Amino acid sequence: EAGVTQFPSHSVIEKGQTVTLRCDPISGHDNLYWYRRVMGKEIKFLLHFVKESKQDESGMPNNRFLAERTGGTYSTLKVQPAELEDSGVYFCASSQDLGLHTGELFFGEGSRLTVL
Amino acid sequence: KQEVTQIPAALSVPEGENLVLNCSFTDSAIYNLQWFRQDPGKGLTSLLLIQSSQREQTSGRLNASLDKSSGRSTLYIAASQPGDSATYLCAVILGNYQLIWGAGTKLIIKP
Numbered sequence: 001e002a003g004v005t006q007f008p009s010h011s012v013i014e015k016g017q018t019v020t021l022r023c024d025p026i027s028g029h030d031n032l033y034w035y036r037r038v039m040g041k042e043i044k045f046l047l048h049f050v051k052e053s054k055q056d057e058s059g060m061p062n063n064r065f066l067a068e069r070t071g072g073t074y075s076t077l078k079v080q081p082a083e084l085e086d087s088g089v090y091f092c093a094s095s096q097d098l099g100l101h102t103g104e105l106f107f108g109e110g111s112r113l114t115v116l
Numbered sequence: 117k118q119e120v121t122q123i124p125a126a127l128s129v130p131e132g133e134n135l136v137l138n139c140s141f142t143d144s145a146i147y148n149l150q151w152f153r154q155d156p157g158k159g160l161t162s163l164l165l166i167q168s169s170q171r172e173q174t175s176g177r178l179n180a181s182l183d184k185s186s187g188r189s190t191l192y193i194a195a196s197q198p199g200d201s202a203t204y205l206c207a208v209i210l211g212n213y214q215l216i217w218g219a220g221t222k223l224i225i226k227p
Contacts, residue, residue, distance in 0.1 A: 006159075035215070043205070043217040056214065091160060105150060105215070109159030 002026070004108035006092050012114045018080040021111045025074070025094030032075050033095075033105070034067060035059075038088035046090075049075060082115045089113070118143045120208055122218035130226050131198055137191040137221045139206035144184045148209040151180050151191050153202040154220070160205065163191070196225045 005024045013019050025032045034046040046065070047057035051072035060067070064083070069075040079086055089110040119142045129135055139149070151163040164173045164180040166189070172181040179192040189206055203222045207215040 004159075033215075042219050043207075043215075045214045045216075048214070059214070093160075104162055104165045105209075106162060107152070107160035 004092055004094050004106050006090075006108035006111045008111055009109065010112040010114070012116065013082055014116050015084055016081045018078065019082055019113060021077045021079075021090050021092075021113070023075045023077070023092030023108060025092070026106055029094035029096050029106075030072070031055075031095045032069060033093045034075070034077055035091040035093065036088050037091070037110075038085065043091065046077075079113070082113075084115050087113055087115045118146075118208060118210065118216045120206060120216050120218040122204075122206060122221050124221060125219065126222040126224075128224040128226060129196060131196060133196050134192070134194050135196055135223075137193070137204050137206075137223070139189040139191070139218055141187045141189075141208050141216070144187055146184065146208040146210060149180075149182050149189050150207050150209060150215075151178075151189075152205045152207065154205060155202045163204075193223075198225045198227050201225045 007022045011019050030051050032049040035043050037043045045059040047060055047067055048055045049069045052069050066078045089112050091107055091110045093105045093107045095105045121140045123138045148167050150165045152160045154160050164175055166173050166180055166182040177194040182189045201224050203220040205220045207217045209215055
């Protein structure tokens with residue numbers, strides 16, 4: 001069974017440009033999450049999808065970030081326009097909804113974003 | 117506000133030793149706690165998930181414990197091997213599916 005896959009693995013862009021990160025969760029997982037780790041800091045929650053609906057987007061830093069999950073399958077995270085402080089590693093995770101929040105989270109390998 | 121602390125930040129031990137990594141959290145109202153490892157340039161690999169009603173979980177040479185009342189979890193690694201070298205992260209899972217992460221412990225096992 002394929003795990004959580006993310007694309008691209010590394011993206012280098014200039015300040016002001018746009019980047020779109022993609023995450024394909026494990027098949028059948030309704031829950032999809034985005035996290036990021038900026039240099040020297042802890043991993044922070046960005047948002048949570050249940051199927052195609054945004055369940056919690058309290059961690060999104062500002063309106064330059066837009067996440068979508070059309071059809072409840074893969075998700076994209078767009079940063080437009082990118083700023084220097086957006087550099088970091090963006091992780092995606094998915095889990096089954098087993099009730100009582102017992103679902104284990106499975107992470108992708110992350111997409112490293114470098115903004116010059 | 118939930119805060120997660122991992123001690124030590126870095127640890128270097130000779131191969132074969134048993135070791136304990138510590139994770140503490142400030143608010144006992146958690147659903148689960150999960151331990152991960154991250155290898156350089158790689159993603160996060162789930163090691164053990166402990167549900168709030170459990171006190172420990174075991175997988176191979178790994179054993180994780182959870183004491184909600186004291187806000188502590190430990191990850192015990194038996195008979196350490198060089199392949200265990202990685203950064204180990206603990207995360208508490210809140211009711212809204214948010215994970216609050218520790219900063220990690222960088223573990224180096226010397227051959």
